[in-house]
Amino acid sequence: MTGRVFGQGPSAYDAAASWWSERLSVLKYPEAYSGLCHTALNGHLLSRVVDIGTGGGDLARAAIGACPSIETLHLVDTSARMLEAAQAALRSVDGPDVTVEQTDMELLQPCRSFDIALAGHVIEHASDPVLALRQLAGLVRPGGVLLLVVSRPHICQFPIWLRWRHRWFSETQMRRMTKEAMLGAVDCMPLAAGVPARTSRGYLIAVP
Structure with a gap:
């Protein structure tokens, strides 16, 4: 979706745009994103937000x-x-x-001006996920946060992979990559029951 893609390119997402959010709604992702945001962002005073790989805007709405x-x-x-x-x-x-801005994540200039960067199912599509984490952090002010939704290992990933050719990462892998990217504390949070819980995890990551 953003960054130098590991799987499908922009044209595949252009073709999916007409049904993307409806499909996510059927699978209960908006409710899962809402629960994640209320849990992860409780107590945070956020003014400026960037949503990388926004898709239909579901994570931004949450x-x-x-x-x-x-x-x-x-x-x-x-x-x-x-x-x-x-x-x-x-x-x-x-x-x-x-x-809005139509571009690759890697082409964005580090500005360190946003309070938070959102990225729902983005780093799984980057050729270098550690670099993708650094690029996301480069958009956020010191003391800000990243809120990521990341594909996790589960048998449900295989039919998704057939369409989108993505990766998936365990919590251990995410913590290791976050450390390699020289970021701060990581909170791992489950998503709501059902398909979101089986396919995804939320990560709130501090930006030094």
Whole structure:
């Protein structure tokens, strides 16, 4: 979705944009993202947010619901149609000013200005996931955080892999890669029951 892709490129996500969020809704990902954001972001005063690989904007919507303090939201994706879908979905949400940028994550300049970087199922598609973590951290101010949703090992990954050619990482692997990226403390959080719980984990990572 963003970064130099390991699996499918932007055209595959352009083709999926018309049904992406509906499919995630059927699988209960929006509810899982909402629960994750309320758990992970409780007590955080966030103003500036960047969502890398936003897709249909589902993780961004969950963050807005959990943090009324968010004032600006910058959506990034390689797929123009995904960005259009995310903008359309967020028009119905009261809250932050929304801007969009169609680009690869690796082309973003480190700005260290956002309070948090969101990335739902992004680093699994990067050719170098440690570098992807560093690139995400480069967007966030010192003392900010990353909130990631990452594919975890489970037999359910194989039919997903047939379509998207992604990777998946255990908690041990994520902690090792985070350490290699020279980031801070890591909190690993399960997602709600059902498909999200089987396929994904949430990670809240401190940015030094």
